[in-house]
Amino acid sequence: MNIEERKPIWIALSDFYLDTELQESDFIHIAHKIIESPYSFEKVREIDKYEVFPILQPNLMNVAGEWAGFDEEWLVNQIKESLSKRDMAKKIGIESSYLTLKWMCEKYWERLEKVYNEIKSKS
Numbered sequence: 001m002n003i004e005e006r007k008p009i010w011i012a013l014s015d016f017y018l019d020t021e022l023q024e025s026d027f028i029h030i031a032h033k034i035i036e037s038p039y040s041f042e043k044v045r046e047i048d049k050y051e052v053f054p055i056l057q058p059n060l061m062n063v064a065g066e067w068a069g070f071d072e073e074w075l076v077n078q079i080k081e082s083l084s085k086r087d088m089a090k091k092i093g094i095e096s097s098y099l100t101l102k103w104m105c106e107k108y109w110e111r112l113e114k115v116y117n118e119i120k121s122k123s
Contacts, residue, residue, distance in 0.1 A: 001083070006047065007076055008033050013048050014070045016105045017056035024115075027108075031116040035123075041116055045109065049102075051079050054094050057101055 012033035015026055034044050055078045056070065 005038055009037055009044055009047055010052055010079055011072050013052045014056055014075055016108050017059045027112050027115040030112055031119050049098050053098060054082055055079055
């Protein structure tokens with residue numbers, strides 16, 4: 001895994017987990033980060049599920065969740081630490097949590113895919 005290639009994706013996707021409503025400009029920004037990356041849209045969804053979601057999903061459950069943005073160094077370190085401790089049991093736990101809680105970001109993914117496809121079709 002190339003951490004330097006992943007970081008912009010991790011940071012962009014972290015917006016999904018803020019205690020705010022994303023605007024059109026946010027979706028455009030995230031779509032551009034995906035397009036600039038070496039990853040497909042589907043691979044980015046997988047990166048979210050297994051790398052970003054396990055770290056940031058709790059923020060959406062917090063009454064006073066983070067809304068201004070996550071510290072990038074903290075985020076990268078948390079994801080790297082989580083990945084270094086990953087085993088089959090933890091992966092199964094992530095799968096279970098994701099199935100239960102993915103609805104919290106699903107509308108964002110639908111909107112992002114639309115924006116992503118619009119930008120890709122113009123290039």
